[in-house]
Amino acid sequence: MSKKTILISVVVVVALAAAGIWYFVLRSDAPPPVSLDSAVESVTETTTTTTEGSSGGETTTTAAAPSTAASAGLDGDWAIDTTTSFAGYRVEEELASIGFTEAVGRTSDLAGGLTIAGTSLTAVDVEVDMTTLQSDSSRRDGALGSRGLETDTFPTATFVLTEPIDLGSLPAVGEPLAADAVGDLTLHGVTNSVTIPLEAQLVDATTIVVVGSLEVAFADYGIEAPVGFSVIEIEDPGTLELQIAFVRS
Secondary structure, three states, X not given: OXXXXXXXXXXXXXXXXXXXXXXXXXXXXXXXXXXXXXXHHHHHHHOOEEEEXXXXXXXXXXXXXXXXXXXXXXXXXXXXXXXXEEEEEEEEEEEOOOEEEEEEEEEOOEEEXXXXXXXXXXXXXXXXXXXXXXXXXXXXXXXXXXXXXXXXXXXXXXXXEOOOEEOOOOOOOOOEEEEEEXXXXXXXXXXXXXXXXXXXXXXXXXXXXXXXXXXXXXXHHOOOOOXXXXXXXXXXXXXXXXXXXXXXX
């Protein structure tokens, strides 16, 4: 075998190895940031009813028809439907010998609700079970119990609205709206007043979908980035994300 052939073979092997590293290590499988469109789509999908055919095991699928407007009003209490709801984090981390990658952890273990009176959202409380956060790495998830978020010590995070949100008028079904939620965010045992930009939509007369994200500086909540042998750096601030479906209580 000539030197030229050997050189070409080495180049091919290196190229294949690099492609393998990109596909299995560097390629990010992190879910995209929250968006109102995807949230509404996920909620709409869960309202789809599948019925078994009378013969041959056939199935037919029909989607629930939404109301054309919130004619009955929105007054009252709305509870969190955990089917499509989640809260979590998004951070950039630099891993040894790999480089930067995006880490996203989420949980659907949420509790709480909101209250609407007339055209005002008067109360919101959300509690998140931080011990059930899951990402694409079980090692990362396990480490958060004693490092970083220290979920073994601080198992819950909460948000409580402290200022009513004036909607101005009742939204029509399918009409998106934007609002700022001012309230107390408790994370890692520390409570701070925050303003979370939200987007919301009345999906039908019984379901409201809300999405939002907020940059969170670690020092504001006494969080020490869990860097070490394999994690060289974690970008600060991180991002808190939420997607919540509220249904009439």
